[in-house]
Amino acid sequence: MVGNPAEAEDLTQEAFLQLFRKIHTFRGDAAFSTWLHRLSVNVVLMRLRKKTLPLTSLDEPADAEDETSGPKRDVGAEDPLIEGSVDRVRLERALVELPPGYRMVFLLHDVQGYEHNEIARIMDCSIGNSKSQLHKARTRLREILQDFERDRARQQRLEASEKTGSRE
């Protein structure tokens, strides 16, 4: 979520501290796991706010203009294929570049396997927003992975030209 093991440990500890501090406020309205997840999500979001990272509001309409995604690409522009480039390392690198709000929904749904109705309760948003955020997260990840692919192709070209130059 934070792309930094030390910070992740710190946040895990903070989440458990909050659990002990706030356990008396658990009323049993939702499943304990949902309550705990929500508490953990809040701990992470609070930290990210303090770091003034750009956050994606989950209250925005599902079809709102996406301000946090990468550079706009024209429909019909060339899309490098990402097939074969989606390995674990690249996906984890790409996740770090994802805006935190998107990352949260993506991790909850695609990595941890939560359903949209559960994510809606955890993130305090509508099911439609959860679906929309997930789609935007995947789309943004695709763009990031495409950028990686472009960089890799550029690097290969550069290395090839350097080799050619050294031979001449």
Added chain:
Amino acid sequence: MRCEEFDRHAVEWMDGERAPEAAEHFQSCNRCSSRMADLALIASAAATLPELDPPATLWTSLHAKLEAENLLRPRKSLGERLREFFPDAPRTALATATISVLAALLLFLPQSPLPQMSREGENFSGARNFAGVNDLLASAEAEASRDVRLRDPEVVASYQQNLALVDNLICECQRRMNEDPNDEMARQYLVAAYQQKTDLLNALSERDALGE
């Protein structure tokens, strides 16, 4: 349908809700079909990402912080928990008997090295001491069980259930000590079990004193 319109259906498409006009576009548009394939690929790759466990040191550090904030309650003994279950009350004659048991435990079960059993299998003094504790507890139990029918059935059920648990523990410890008189762990558990039984009988007597 144009690509921009298909994009508006993309969320539903990925969710498996596929409108006929979107499906038609999907079949004929290479850009949109490869895009949806990429998104599906990302979703399936994400499912293989491992969930990481925090290091063990994190729990040690967390424990220290919880203690520093006074958020951890000290672990309670079975006797303390039973006393919480049964309301506080003045002690009765039975309490006196159980105090005798405690005194016997203190007198007969010092922390000194274990008495050795002779090769001929003679009873060692510790076993005789345990027998004395057993006698005291048996008389305390008989007194506690005397008017059991006059009590609340729920209390009686709880008492009998807990008593059975403690008696089982005592039997198991005694069996292990008979097998190996030098089994220090069995000895410690046996002393703890006697203590628990004493607490249990005491808690019941305190409840009787309240007339509950």
